[in-house]
Structures are given as C-alpha cells and as structure tokens.
Amino acid sequence: MAFTTVPLTALGAAPWEPNTTYQTGDIVTYGTDTYQCVQGHTSLVGWEPPNVPALWSKQSSPADTQPPTAPADVIASNVTSSTVTLTWTASTDNVGVTGYDVYNGSAVAGSSATTSYTVTGLSASTAYTFTVKAKDAAGNVSAASAPVNVTTGAPVVDTEPPTAPNNLTAPTVTTSSVSLSWTASTDNIGVAGYDIYNGTTLAGSSNTTFYTVTGLTANTSYTFTVKAKDAAGNVSTASNALTVTTLPQNSTQYEIIGYFPSWAAYDSPSFTPSNIDSSKVTVINYAFLDICWNGRHGNPSQSPDNPNPNTWTCQNGDGTVNNAPNGSIVLGDSFTDGTADGGYNQLVKMRQLKNTNPNLKLFASVGGWTWSNQFSNTANDPVTRGNFATSAVNFLRQYQFDGIDIDWEYPNSIGVPCASGQTCQRTADKANYVLLLQTLRQALDTAGQQDGKHYYITIASSANSSFLADAGGTSNWLSNAAQYLDWINIMTYDYYGPWDAASGIVSPLYNDPANTNGNSQFNINSTVTNYLNKGLPANKLTIGEPFYGYGWKGCNAGPNNNGLYQSCSGEATGGSDGSTYDFAYMQNTGLLSADSTGKYTIAGQGYTRYWNSVTQTPFLYNPSTKIFITYDDEQSVHLKNEFIKTKGLRGAMFWELNADRNRTLQSIVSNDLPH
Template sequence: MNPYRLKRPALALAGALACAPSMAAPEIVGYYPGWKSDAFPVTAANVGAGKLTMALYAFVDVCWDGKHGNADPTVNDVAPCQDAAGDAASANGALVFRDAASDGANLRALVALKRRHPGFKVVVSVGGWNWSNRFSNVADAPAARAAFIASAVKTMRRHGLDGIDIDWEYPGEAGVPCVAGEVCARPADKRNFITLARELRAAFDAAGREDRKHYSITIAAGGNANYVNDGGAASGWLRELASSLDWINIMAYDYHMPWEPRSGHHAALYGDARDPVTADGFYAAGSVRRYLQAGVAARQLVLGVPFYGYGWKGCPPGADGDGQYQACDGGATGGVDGGNSYGYGHLLKQGYLTPAGEGGGGYRRYWNAAARAPYLYDAAQQVWITYEDPASLKEKAAYIKAQGLRGAMFWELSADGGHQLLNALSSAMRR
C-alpha cells in the first residue's frame, strides 16, 4: 500500500502493496474502550464491524521499572506490568495490558468479528491521555525502543491483530504533568518519535513479509499549532514522521472545554468569526490545513470526530437567546456520571435529544451555520451543550471527500446511541 515510504526493494514493495488495504475505500475508524467492556461488551451489535474499517482497542500501556499506569495517583493507579499472557513483564518499553485476562478476551472477540467482515481490522492503541507519561523515556532510549517494537510484533502475532496505533499525548509537552522526580517530556521528543516510528516501520515490514500481510502504524495527533510545529515555526518533523506511518488520526475536537469561562463549540468544522479561537485556526478544517501546509499528504490524514459533547452551566441567554459564546459558571453536572461530558447516547437516554434529533426535556436544538455545528440550550436551567450529530457528521464527511482525506475516526463506540452516529457517518462516507 504505502506510497509514503522511501526506497524499498521492488519485491518487498510489491508484497506490501498486495497485503495492504485498498486506497480507494474511505477509512472509518472507531475506538473501542476496553475498560468499559463490562457495561459495553464486545458484541456484533455493539461494535458494528460492517460499518467500520478499523477498531482501535483503547488502551494498552508501556512498562517502566516494572510498573505501568500514571505516577500521579489522582489520574490512575500504578500497577505491576502484565504482558499479553498475564505474566510479569519487566523490560522498559514493553507493551502491557491493564488486565491481561479482560483485555485478551476483548481482543479475541474483536478479532472474531473479522471472520464475517474481512474488511474490518483490529489494532491496539498504546497510550492515551492517562498513559502517555512513559513515551518520552521509551523513544529516547535505543533499548526501550527495541523492547517496545519487539513486544508490539509479539502482541500482534499472538492476538491476530493488524497493527498498532500510538496515542502519545503529547511529544514535547505531556498532557498529564509529571510528579516530582519523573521525566515525561523532552525537547527531543519529536525527533525521537521519528526514530521510533522508523524503527517500528522496518520491523513491521519485516514481520509482514514473513506473515504475508500488512501491519499498519497509525497515530493520534493533536490539532493545534504546538503539536504541528517543533519549536519556533518548524513543522518539517511531521513530514518525516509521516513517511513511516499509514496515516495520522487528527483529534479534531476539544477545541473548547467546559473549564473555559465561555461556552463554545468543541468540534466546529469551520471557524465562526464570533469565536475568538477562529483567528488561530482552532477548528477542524484549520487543523487539517496545518497538516497539509506541513507537507503531509491528504491521503495520510484521517479526520477525528467526537461521539460526545460538553456542557456548561450558568450560561445566560445572550442577545440571541441561545446561550452561545456566553460567560458561564463552569462545567455542567447533568452529563455522564454527573459530569460535564455528554455522549450522544446519554443525550438520547436523558431525553435532551429526541430520536428525530430535536431538542427535548426543556432543551432546544440550534445550528451554527458558520461552524457547521449543532448545540442545545435550556433557557430555564441555563445549560448549554456542544455535541456532534448526524447533520454535522454529514457536513464533515462531505469535507473529507472534497479534500481527498483518507477518512474519519471517532471517539468512541460506547458513546453512540444505537449506532445513530456510526450509521450516519458510514452512510455519508460511502455515498
């Protein structure tokens, strides 16, 4: 498949092309949250493999000093390392599971879905927001990179997987700060990421020749300028990194968060002049433009979309009576588990949205034509909610096809409401 790789022997390239997925079909990539498997088990009905090209299993971690997890106990606990067999793992950089029995069962169930859906791939995603704190150490040390790569190949073969997704949040500036005495970010992170990806690509190609299949490498990447640039205004590192990747999943969401003082769309497709972040290109199309300007090919870009939303409380109606772009009192408390996150399924279950997509339970649905984004507002409760719906997904699918992007990715399967969002996305992408 990969036209982005440099100088390979003709026979090896031909083999990779034969094993790789078709370039013509759009990717529809969805995360499966492994830690939710008790309430949201891997079943054909829950996953909808026929509408996906790939499931990213979230998450596996890396081992360091015999432990994994985040050293900050307010984020999550540190636990002994377990490899894919449930045995103790000790090599710094090796892939490890949260719970080998549960994760292994989930992966077997996902892989079993491939029998009925040959176009469906299963990939493990390493890291995530909570578990990115060791990537800097792994990428910086040759021995740790080697352990990471060897365990990745072993894990793929053991479980019949199709690749690996690296969700490093973020090289050069860790999203979850380190505790005293720990290192989780370095100025050299982005250069080291290039080295890790290059070595991983070589190992995956070698394994693929032996196994007669293509093993993919994808990453989840930030949509802001800090991620795209590597100090100053340089962005050439992304082009180098992309030469070892199948594609990049741009996390084109969380442009506004409920701890901000004003309500705002967290996944606007286009900029709205009334939104202050528009000037910085902080919206989905602006993020894509950054990557294209950095030299990454459109066919290596997958646009991320959220199957969840956020809510603010204490938002006055404002001049338009809709609570949009208003000074609020912080995050709402009517979301999932009493928080400020509003999965689409939660909106339906609580009656804030009707099955027809209209507002309910005191909420009215609005549409921002500039941003191509829906929102809900309850004037009596003064709660404002930003979210994604079938209409906004159709707009994004049209944008993806018009720009020649590789496809769409979403976070995550359990947040959908009866596959309404997945059905809308799949239909729009494949039309």
C-alpha cells in the first residue's frame, strides 16, 4: 500500500481517509461528526473513527440544560424504629437520568442510582418528611417530588439472642491468612453482625457470612469460632470450632506481575498477546476494563489531564449493546478485547499463553487513570456494589481469567477532574472502597467454591502517603481493605516527571538529600516503610518497576553538568509518546546501546549516561539539546529486585509489557525473583 502523510494540525479539519498517517491532535470529520486523534497511527480500512475509540475521540456535543422530570408516587414502606424504605416512579430526561438524591427535610439523606433507597439512622417514634429529586449527567436537577410523611416505630425491647452460626468452613487458606465462611444465624428481630474468634481472642467482626483473618504465621494451626449478635447486644453461642493449619512459607517464590495495555495492538508494529513471553511472569494484568453507567462507559471530562474524553455504549465482545446495569464491569474496547468488526479478540488469545505456562494467572484490571470516574458512584451504593461483583464473576467465568485487579486512581482524590455535573469522588470513598472489596470477595469466594478454584483480588495503590490516610471517618482503612485482598500493587513510580518544574528521578529507590526541590517521602524505601508501619503485611505488597522514563527539555546543566535536579522549561517531545521514553524505544533508536557485557549502559545521540548512587538509578543528559531523561535499566531494576527480597515483599509489578517488548528488563526480574 502507498501511505500518505498529511499534517492535519496545520491544514485544519478534513474528511477521514484510509492509508493516511495521523498525528496526535489531528482533527478530522467523519459523517456529521468531528474527531480528534488521541494516538498517532496510519489508518486502514476498518479503522474508521467510530470503530476505534482508542485512536479517535469524538468531539463534545452541545451542552444539556434540560432537567429531568420530578420523581412521582413516592411511597414509604418497611418502616422500623430506625429505618424507612422509599420507592418512586422513575423520572425521564432528554438525555438520561443518572440518579436520585433523597432529602430528609432540607438535608440530603443519600443518593441512589435506582428508584429505591433505604434511609437509616433515624430516631424512634419521630416524624420525618422526605422528598426526592432526579439529576442527569450534565448536573441538571429536577423539581422535588411530592413530600411523603413518615413516623418511625417505637423502640423495641429485645432480650433474645440469635441462633449460633453453623457450617463454619475455610474455603481459602494461605501462608498468612484464612478465609472463613459460615451459614447465617437467625434472630427474632434481626442479626446485626458476627464476631470471629481466633481461640479466645477476637480476630474481627463482619456483617456478612464471610471474613478473612490475616497476619497469621505460616505452617501454624489455629482454631476459629464465630458468634452472632443483634442490635440489642445479645450474643449467640459459638459456632462449631474449626481448626486450620496455614500453608508453609516458601520464601523462594515471588509474584511477577506485568500489565498488558490492550491498546498496544494499535501500535506500529502491533503488540499483542502473541508477543508476550509468559514464562517470565506469574500474572498478567489485562488493562483496562471499564465500568458501565447509564448504558455507557468512558470519561467525558474535558480536563487536559484526560487523554481520551469520550464515552461509548457498553458492549459485549462481539460489539453488541449489552444493557449492563450500573456498576457492571464491561469491555474497554470491543475491537481489541473482542471480535467486534473483526477485532483482535485479545481476551481469548490471552488464555493461550497458559499453554506454555500452565501456572500463569490472568487478571482483568478495571479502571486506570482515565477510567476511574465511576468507582465512587459504584462503591457508594450496595446495589451497584453487587452489580460490580456479579459482573466480575461473569467475566472471570466467561474468559477463564483468575482474578480482578482494581485500579482506582484515586479514592477520595480523583486524578482526572470530574466532568461537569458528574460526581466522581466523595469523602466516603475509602470507606465505600472497603465495602466494595468485601462484596467482591464474598462473590468470588462463593464462585470459587462452586468452580473449585481461588479467584484473586488485587488493587493498584498510590505511592503517596495521602493514599494511606484515613478519610470519611475510617480508621486504618487500607489495613481493613487488605483482609479481602490477595496483595497490593504499589505504583512506586511517577514520583517525579515533566509536570514538575525541575528534573528528577521517576522511581528513586532511596531519598537523595541533594534534591532540594523534592519530597523526602518520594522514594520506594519510604513508601514501603509507610505501608509496613500502617500494619500492611510485607507478603501482601509488591512494588512497581517502571519500564519507561520521562524527558524534560530546556534543563540547565547545573553545577555537576548533568542536568539533575535543575530547572527545566517543560516536557520533551522526542520520546516513544511525547515525553514518555519506553525502554525498548531507547534501545531501538540508539539512545542506549549494549556494552561488552550486554547491558544497555552506553548512551548515544549526544547523551551521557550517569548513575546516581543514592537513588540507585540511571539518567541521561544532552548538554547541546538540554534534554534530561530519567528511566530504569538492568542495573536499577536488579537493585529493586534485591530490595524486594530484603524486605520480604510479595514480588514485583511492572508497567508495562509493551514498553519492554525486547524483554530485556523483564528477563532481569524473572532471573532475580524465583517463581
């Protein structure tokens, strides 16, 4: 084929054409719509803008100013001394209703994505007036419904304890944890929860019939019992006693988790599951799946922090609309993930990697930087938490995957600012995150018992200490969440990048006091220390190793003539993607060359390679162009692997497989960490 290059950013919008090279930012028209290129590529027939959302972003439509109609027929039912359930007739909207706010007088009592809501925490024998308002995605709010008046019931005098839990079992046992399951108790009023005992010591409490006891010693016997309790404080007799021995510790086995970006199939050359050496990893996190809300997924935020402000209908793998309920996990791109329009079908092809590595585990990673906008809404409501868990079970069974990885960036502090009129963060996010994980753990344990296997749950967490901090009344929230997790992937990278005014190290192992513009906590050692000090067990933590770097331009040479920790003028543009420099790109373009030992320690193109013995990382500087590049190589990755072993951590996670398509860095990890 003959390909043409058209600088559309200079000429303005033109109709989309096949066999044309497009650059990021180019504007084209297709039909009656306008699209902006979000990833450079050479177009082909079948890659029309509506078909490949990873390449083209549809430009925003006119603003919606019409509010929904008011909810009608509000009815109160199931009135108790402290709760009331409200239901109503759905509102209508010219675009779509996104949810409802329930008011107790003039105060918001709560929000719902459905036409029902249970108000809790009310006082006995007290009159209340409730109204409901509908809202849409643009932030338009309806008029209030007609008020409904409710008087709660009188307080109950209860002296009868619940029945004892029975059939206590342990479906999952590891070296340091035991997941317990039991049959629910009954009570004349209602069971309020369960207390779990390790011998005579209270190990924890649960409001479900599942609980995971953590922090146990390997190869050790423990005896557990469970007691039920009600709201009046009555406690049942103990369940059957269950004695469990934790698994022996095998200190030579580590997890090696590699993220696979589904959109790498669009790269030139394409990077697909067939390019992966599955023997070098124990887990592949397929990135990213998304969350469906009101029949669509994606993030319409117009913030410059959002690389793809587009939304799409929620679809099955063949491209058909699936009408998934709010909070459900859905495919991110049915062309790369499935078979829509003759797509890559990567989710199915990923399973074939188990032919060469039968022990390989496949996880579906949900969210990411761009698609974390619906986590807050999903986690905020028990109905949508249930939808999330149900869809997770369905996905794992359909595609024969082994676990779910949640990449919520970030609870209580969203990375990409919310789209106008939408809610994407709450003070209660961290408390709700724990509830979401609890619901998911219960669903996956139940499915695992039926399927005869253990389904995994992991999360990607921030290296910033603010992620560990409590919010919304929580207490040590991440340690509470960890009981439902198999491990936590800490994103120990992006400590510094070209968003900073001065050059820095993307993933320093230790703090460098010479970085007078930096933060002494912005390094892997400090991050891991903070996690351990919060009570997170070391064998539930992995650290992230970046297989990419960043470049700054206009960096002063500084007193050491190497550009490190010096003021710069912004992002470099010569990387594999703007200011991002994948390690494979640095190899393939001659920025790095192999030395006599085969290690890529020789800089080219006018750069000099330097080694920072404090942060234990390399960097490049070109005094002529004044470009500074921070990255990781074989030497720094090896030292991080040694750190993992010294600290007794679970293993290493890296972002991402495509960035190391020559398999240089992952070979170091595979050789260093027995698996």
